[in-house]
Amino acid sequence: MKILKTFCILLIFFLFFQNYSSANSSQQVDKISKNLRCLICQGQSVYDSQSDFALSMKTLIKKKIDEGKNDDEIYDFLISKYGEWIVYEPKFRKNTIFLWLLPILVFFVGGLIIFKKTKFFKL
Amino acid sequence: MSKNIKLTSIVLIVLFSFFVLLKGLDKSNTYSPELSTTKINFNFKAKDLFSDDEFFLDDLIKNDEMSLINIWASWCLPCRDEHVYLLNLKSQYKLNIVGINYKDSEINAKKFLKELGNPYTNIITDPKGINSIELGAFGVPETFLIDNNSKLIIKKFIGPLDDSTFNQLTKLIK
Numbered sequence: 001m002k003i004l005k006t007f008c009i010l011l012i013f014f015l016f017f018q019n020y021s022s023a024n025s026s027q028q029v030d031k032i033s034k035n036l037r038c039l040i041c042q043g044q045s046v047y048d049s050q051s052d053f054a055l056s057m058k059t060l061i062k063k064k065i066d067e068g069k070n071d072d073e074i075y076d077f078l079i080s081k082y083g084e085w086i087v088y089e090p091k092f093r094k095n096t097i098f099l100w101l102l103p104i105l106v107f108f109v110g111g112l113i114i115f116k117k118t119k120f121f122k123l
Numbered sequence: 124m125s126k127n128i129k130l131t132s133i134v135l136i137v138l139f140s141f142f143v144l145l146k147g148l149d150k151s152n153t154y155s156p157e158l159s160t161t162k163i164n165f166n167f168k169a170k171d172l173f174s175d176d177e178f179f180l181d182d183l184i185k186n187d188e189m190s191l192i193n194i195w196a197s198w199c200l201p202c203r204d205e206h207v208y209l210l211n212l213k214s215q216y217k218l219n220i221v222g223i224n225y226k227d228s229e230i231n232a233k234k235f236l237k238e239l240g241n242p243y244t245n246i247i248t249d250p251k252g253i254n255s256i257e258l259g260a261f262g263v264p265e266t267f268l269i270d271n272n273s274k275l276i277i278k279k280f281i282g283p284l285d286d287s288t289f290n291q292l293t294k295l296i297k
């Protein structure tokens with residue numbers, strides 16, 4: 001009886017853990033595929049699209065996660081195959097510096113103009 | 124004076140934006156896959172269509188100077204149209220053509236080849252479409268001309284082969 005009880009507890013634990021880990025990996029697939037552009041669809045992400053390309057891509061991402069690859073490794077792999085265009089959020093690189101820094105620059109320059117024009121500082 | 128400068132700069136900005144947008148209209152907004160890498164991953168194993176053996180793609184393209192990798196499926200209508208070009212390439216130029224059977228049923232794929240002929244030296248299957256993504260493909264049909272020594276893509280043809288792409292291919296092979 002005791003053995004049966006232990007077996008049941010272990011089984012429940014195992015099933016729970018398996019579900020938990022598969023839910024985790026599926027969440028990671030969703031997260032990655034939301035940042036990927038479906039290259040054969042108009043204006044859809046891989047996550048949204050039901051095209052063959054997107055479905056294969058999701059299966060591949062799941063396979064890579066199961067192999068123990070992290071997000072960056074998967075993005076790098078896909079960028080090496082399809083180019084930087086495939087990601088919605090490009091990485092911070094030499095040729096994307098302007099893209100990332102321009103909004104911050106505009107924010108500070110705008111702030112400076114407001115700072116200079118406001119009467120508050122003239123007091 | 125300061126009013127004039129302001130007016131001139133506004134006009135200049137508007138004109139600049141206008142010409143940038145006008146130039147943008149000419150540019151095609153479709154993604155050009157030509158920009159992506161010419162490197163390819165040959166190091167994956169896949170099942171042969173006619174047997175239960177598994178092959179590394181790498182082993183299938185070693186013998187010749189150039190190889191053609193063609194992604195196809197029996198359910199893909201444009202694949203039927205391009206099949207005659209593949210048969211030509213095989214018979215006239217003795218090219219090593221490796222087929223990747225994309226998301227297809229084994230029976231239908233074999234029926235397709237029986238009906239139209241088999242130009243392929245080897246065919247590996249890709250039931251989930253993962254291998255094609257490993258190659259950097261977009262779908263079916265798609266053809267890669269590969270330099271076997273450098274393991275680089277010489278030319279990538281997205282969509283079915285036609286007269287014009289067939290001529291391009293034969294020029295590259297010669």
